[in-house]
Amino acid sequence: MTARVLIRLKASILDAQGASVKRALEGLGFPEVRDVRVGKVIDLDLDGADAETARRRIGEMCARLLVNPVIENVTVELHGEREAR
Amino acid sequence: MNFGVVVFPGTWSDCDFHYVIGEVLHQPVRYVWHRDANLTGLDCLVLPGGFSYGDYLRAGAIAGRSPVVEALPEFVARGGLVLGSCNGFQILCEANLLPGALVRNECLQYRCQSTHLLVDNAETPFTRALRPGQVLKMPISHGEGRYHAEPETLHQLVDAGQIVFRYCTEDGRVTKEANPNGSLRNIAGVVNEDGTVLGLMPHPERAAESALGGTDGTLIFHSLLGSLVEDGSFLKR
DSSP states (O other): OOOEEEEEOOSSSOOHHHHHHHHHHHHHHHHOOOOOOOOOOEEOOOOSOOHHHHHHHHHHHHHIIIIITTEEEEEEEEEEEEEEE | OOOEEOOOTTBBBBHHHHHIIIISOOOOEEETTOOOOOOOOSSSEEEOBGGGGGGGGSSSTTTGHHHHHHTTTHHHHOOOOOETTTHHHHHHHHHTTSSEEEEOOOOOEEEEEEEEEOOOOOOSSSTTSSOOOOEEEEEEESSSOOEOHHHHHHHHHHTTTEEEEEEEETSSOOOOOSSSSSOOOGGGEETTTTTOEEEEEEEEGSBBBGGGOOOOHHHHHHHHHHOOTTOOBBBBO
C-alpha cells in the first residue's frame, strides 16, 4: 500500500515562501500567477494493510507527528498496492 | 536550585546555557540527553536553541515527541519549571506544552541580531525580578520565529496574561519596525496558564556577561532563583 500525504499551510497563515516564489515567477515573465502556496508531500510505503486500516493508521501518524494542526491542513491519498519491484 | 540542560542531536546552545548556569550563576547544572526521561532531582529544565533532529519536517517537530519531552507534563505537574529558548520554544509549541506555533520569518531571512523586549508579565517565576514595561536587550538567531496563534487562542493569551515578552524599540514602543520576524502582536515569549513553562525566541544565555554585550538574560535566572521558596517549591503566578 502506498499513500501520499499532502500538507499545506492554512489559508489564514501568510506563506512567506509562496510569496517569494510568486515574485520570482513574475520576474521570469509569468505575471498571470495570482497566488502561490508552497506545501509538503510525504510519500509513505506501508506494509500490508487494507485501505481502511491504512487510512486510520495514517490519520494517527498525522496527529502524532506529520501535521501541526495549529498551522497546517492535510489531505491523504491512498494509492493501493505498490507495484512489484 | 538544580538545573538540567537538554541535549538533542543538533542542539547548539547547550554549552552556553550550561556555562551561564554553572559558571556565571554558580548553580548546580547537568546535561540531560534527549532519550533520558529521568528528571529526578531537577528543579528547572532548559530546552536550548539549535536545530534538533535537523529541524526536519518542522522546527522542533521530532524533538517534540522525544522521551525527555514526553516526560515534561509529569515533571511540570510535580512542580518543575521548563524554560525553552529559540528551538526550545519551537519544541514546546510542537509538544502542545505552549499554545501557538512558530513559522518561517515573514522576511524569509535568518535573523541574527540584537532585539529589545518589552516585559508584559512580571508575575511568573521567570520574570519576577523584572517589572512590567521594563525593556530588556537580548539577541535572536532564527529563521522560523514568527509566532502564530488562532484568534481564539490569542484572546486567551491576552486575557490570561500569558504573553510575557514582545519585541519593541529601545524606548519600549511595540512597533512593526521593531518586529524582526513578523510575529503576531510582536510576541517574543509566552507562558502556559500556570506560568510554569516559558518559551521565548531570544537567547538569554547569550546576554549573560557584560563582555558579550549585556547581562539582561541573567534576570530570567535571577527571577527563577528568587522564586524558589524554602520547601523547594516555587512561587507561582
